[in-house]
Amino acid sequence: MSEQISALMDEEIAVEDAAHLISSIQSSRQHADAWSQYNLIGDVMRGNQLLSKDFKQNLMYKLDQEPTVLAPKSAKSHAEKVAGFKDKLPAKWSMAASFAAVMAVGWMAMQQVQTGNEVPAVEMAQAEVVEPAIPNEYMAAHQSSAPSASSYYIQSVSYAE
Amino acid sequence: MNHFVLARRFASASLIAALLSSFNVWASEEDSWQVLQKAAVAARALSYKGIFVCQSAKQIKSVEITHFYDGQHEFARNVVLDGAPREVLNQSGNVVIYNPRNGKIVIEKRRAQNMFPAILPTDLSSIKASYSLRSGENERIAGRPAQLLVLEPKDGLRYSYRFWIDTEYGLLLKSVMFNNRNEVLESIGFNQLALMNTVALDWFKPKIDHNKSYVMEQEQELVADSGSPVDWEIKALPAGYRKVDQMMRKVQGKASPVTHVIFSDGLAFVSLFIEHVAKSAKDKPAPKNVLTTTGNTSFYANVNNGHLVTVMGDVPEATVVQIANSVVFKK
Numbered sequence: 362m363s364e365q366i367s368a369l370m371d372e373e374i375a376v377e378d379a380a381h382l383i384s385s386i387q388s389s390r391q392h393a394d395a396w397s398q399y400n401l402i403g404d405v406m407r408g409n410q411l412l413s414k415d416f417k418q419n420l421m422y423k424l425d426q427e428p429t430v431l432a433p434k435s436a437k438s439h440a441e442k443v444a445g446f447k448d449k450l451p452a453k454w455s456m457a458a459s460f461a462a463v464m465a466v467g468w469m470a471m472q473q474v475q476t477g478n479e480v481p482a483v484e485m486a487q488a489e490v491v492e493p494a495i496p497n498e499y500m501a502a503h504q505s506s507a508p509s510a511s512s513y514y515i516q517s518v519s520y521a522e
Numbered sequence: 523m524n525h526f527v528l529a530r531r532f533a534s535a536s537l538i539a540a541l542l543s544s545f546n547v548w549a550s551e552e553d554s555w556q557v558l559q560k561a562a563v564a565a566r567a568l569s570y571k572g573i574f575v576c577q578s579a580k581q582i583k584s585v586e587i588t589h590f591y592d593g594q595h596e597f598a599r600n601v602v603l604d605g606a607p608r609e610v611l612n613q614s615g616n617v618v619i620y621n622p623r624n625g626k627i628v629i630e631k632r633r634a635q636n637m638f639p640a641i642l643p644t645d646l647s648s649i650k651a652s653y654s655l656r657s658g659e660n661e662r663i664a665g666r667p668a669q670l671l672v673l674e675p676k677d678g679l680r681y682s683y684r685f686w687i688d689t690e691y692g693l694l695l696k697s698v699m700f701n702n703r704n705e706v707l708e709s710i711g712f713n714q715l716a717l718m719n720t721v722a723l724d725w726f727k728p729k730i731d732h733n734k735s736y737v738m739e740q741e742q743e744l745v746a747d748s749g750s751p752v753d754w755e756i757k758a759l760p761a762g763y764r765k766v767d768q769m770m771r772k773v774q775g776k777a778s779p780v781t782h783v784i785f786s787d788g789l790a791f792v793s794l795f796i797e798h799v800a801k802s803a804k805d806k807p808a809p810k811n812v813l814t815t816t817g818n819t820s821f822y823a824n825v826n827n828g829h830l831v832t833v834m835g836d837v838p839e840a841t842v843v844q845i846a847n848s849v850v851f852k853k
Contacts, residue, residue: 363732507791
């Protein structure tokens, strides 16, 4: 099913033939996630402007700030509007919090796996010398704006966030 | 963009390749600089596909590169073949990294400035000011005939490099960085390479893992300059280094934005961070005069006039110390 959603994005499946896909995207949380992720990837590849990560919070804040009209019907439609937006927003925003929480553990595990790739060479001896480590937060900032040629492929930051 | 236009642009790229292949013999340093200049252009203006091996102090990884130039724009897809299937896509300097992390794919954005084999800037004047160049033997790299060029610093403030340049294509085949004890710090080199004869771009997309979710990096945000008065200035930078960028950024665990200034001598990049030292007692005390080297990266931090000044980069320790000392605070 994911492959078909991908094909629909790439316009390999005509929209007219994709009624079943579109209804499954609307009804299945998993397929809706896939659809929003593929769109995110497509937007990044095309360099389109992405929604800022505060977009949902800002939107909710602005909706809350809107004057409430003291008429029962309007108040109800305001609530509907909020709920409507929640459904339409991509699922990734809600994933962000849990993602950050498990990241530290995941990265420690990943670093251990990666040590298997280390070159058994002179460098190993250096690594055993106990030196004050370079703080990760500076290393990350440095490599993000002034990367070395190997840092695109080899990460020396452990992202213990 | 139709295929005819692409084909024409590819033809012009092939013409550049033909021009590049027309030199074989050189003698003077000036000739060697021209070879290096052409290598800087060839890395961007040729279309090629290959596998290179990237080795730093910590790890070694093989990377598959597909690079295409249509006469106006560069497209490159780099797939890390060992370990996690990280992908680095570069479109005319805009880099998007698909980084598998913890069961998810994190999408990171960068600016490309030194992606192999385009390690050298197309303007070599600042490198010429700080390094000397001599030619070495002809050697065989990745099954290709190559000319060795040795780039040596004129002082102790930067590292030395060896470049192997394809004598036919003019392309940089291998680059090795040495410290002043002649130990290898970083090595990147092709072990197979071929020019590419395609005009299609269907390969220029990441391989999507349908079982993983994709999230944007929780990036260290850049913030607009706060407009607060600048109470410091840079004086007497080490020879050959100049400021190439300056920004305010949020750094993990720091309450207020940090000034980030980047210096370069054309090859090496150094970051300078300036921030106010927190005064409240509950914060852990700022480190005083820390000088350390991890892998290839030298790091120096000291407290100067109520500010924490931090400098780091793939340069000798003397360079990070001199850059930190070049920051002068106004009383």
